[in-house]
Amino acid sequence: MADFADIIDQIQMKEHMQNALVTDKVSHAYIISGENGSGKKFMANIFAKALQCEHREEKKGYIEACNECPSCIKALSGSHPDIITVTHEKPGSIGVDDIRQKLCDDVAIKPYESKYKVYIIPEGEKMTPAAQNALLKTLEEPPSYISIIILTSNINAFLPTIISRCIVLPMKPVKDDSIKKHLMENCHVVDYKAMLCASFARGNVGKALELASNERFENLKNSTIELISKLNSLEIHDIMDRLHEMLEPASEDEKNAKKGIDMGMLEDFLDILIFLFRDMLIYKATEEEDHLIFTDKVAYIRSVTENCSYKGIDRIIKNMEVAKNRINSNVNIDLALELMLIGIKENL
Ligand SMILES: [Zn+2]
Numbered sequence: 001m002a003d004f005a006d007i008i009d010q011i012q013m014k015e016h017m018q019n020a021l022v023t024d025k026v027s028h029a030y031i032i033s034g035e036n037g038s039g040k041k042f043m044a045n046i047f048a049k050a051l052q053c054e055h056r057e058e059k060k061g062y063i064e065a066c067n068e069c070p071s072c073i074k075a076l077s078g079s080h081p082d083i084i085t086v087t088h089e090k091p092g093s094i095g096v097d098d099i100r101q102k103l104c105d106d107v108a109i110k111p112y113e114s115k116y117k118v119y120i121i122p123e124g125e126k127m128t129p130a131a132q133n134a135l136l137k138t139l140e141e142p143p144s145y146i147s148i149i150i151l152t153s154n155i156n157a158f159l160p161t162i163i164s165r166c167i168v169l170p171m172k173p174v175k176d177d178s179i180k181k182h183l184m185e186n187c188h189v190v191d192y193k194a195m196l197c198a199s200f201a202r203g204n205v206g207k208a209l210e211l212a213s214n215e216r217f218e219n220l221k222n223s224t225i226e227l228i229s230k231l232n233s234l235e236i237h238d239i240m241d242r243l244h245e246m247l248e249p250a251s252e253d254e255k256n257a258k259k260g261i262d263m264g265m266l267e268d269f270l271d272i273l274i275f276l277f278r279d280m281l282i283y284k285a286t287e288e289e290d291h292l293i294f295t296d297k298v299a300y301i302r303s304v305t306e307n308c309s310y311k312g313i314d315r316i317i318k319n320m321e322v323a324k325n326r327i328n329s330n331v332n333i334d335l336a337l338e339l340m341l342i343g344i345k346e347n348l
Pocket of ligand 1 (some may be wrong): 053066069
């Protein structure tokens with residue numbers, strides 16, 4: 001039962017929605033844009049529920065849905081007849097028929113029981129140009145009671161004429177501290193893990209929640225640090241074999257894999273390394289543990305920094321950024337990883 005008070009940060013978007021509720025000036029179309037996991041659907045659901053509520057009330061400084069009236073009860077169970085999610089037949093695209101049947105032909109029917117008819121279009125970037133043109137016709141002469149909320153991870157996929165008729169509300173990256181607090185207070189994640197997940201999520205609450213509940217990430221973190229600590233005693237082909245084992249795709253993730261490597265895991269592996277060596281740099285400079293991300297690995301970090309120069313660590317980090325760029329530009333992944341690991345070995 002989420003409300004405005006449960007939304008972490010996103011001050012501007014909350015302000016805009018609150019203002020619409022207070023003044024009763026609701027736009028016919030919104031675009032909520034933000035990466036996957038950033039909470040677009042979460043925002044849209046809270047706004048839609050509050051719009052339709054029969055007895056909104058002020059709680060903790062926000063105008064909120066009451067969560068008790070018949071409208072709220074239906075909204076909470078996902079069965080509100082006037083909150084319509086526009087689904088699509090093909091997974092890869094939203095076609096003109098999807099938009100016509102579920103939206104254009106439907107808007108003429110007045111709301112069943114509420115003041116508004118709210119349409120939510122998830123994955124809006126998948127609308128074909130024909131679908132967007134059909135939507136545009138509705139946006140040009142919208143019935144007074146409709147409000148369309150388009151969710152998207154890529155606003156560039158829309159025709160300029162669509163964007164110009166919508167109020168665009170971008171999701172902003174959430175502060176690390178806010179995510180950490182949320183994980184600790186509401187999800188009972190321990191302090192050092194909350195810090196790590198918040199740092200990795202780069203402002204994306206959904207990603208932080210997934211990392212915190214994901215055993216694969218915890219295991220990857222531990223095996224990455226173990227691998228690095230054994231680097232000097234292993235030959236490069238042994239290192240590569242172990243790395244391949246670590247990054248092996250789980251069978252259900254095959255689509256995300258390239259040459260036996262799970263690309264999502266590879267990205268996390270590189271980030272773990274970069275954050276680990278940044279920790280070493282910070283520790284080397286300050287000898288303080290307070291600002292480290294890997295607070296559970298302080299003993300290891302200390303032992304490396306005792307034997308490794310500031311310049312050496314700096315070279316390793318630069319080296320890893322080069323590897324990351326090489327991998328993103330689709331060069332031979334194994335070669336890029338091998339060069340990177342040799343670079344770490346030489347400087348460690
Ligand atoms: Zn209500």
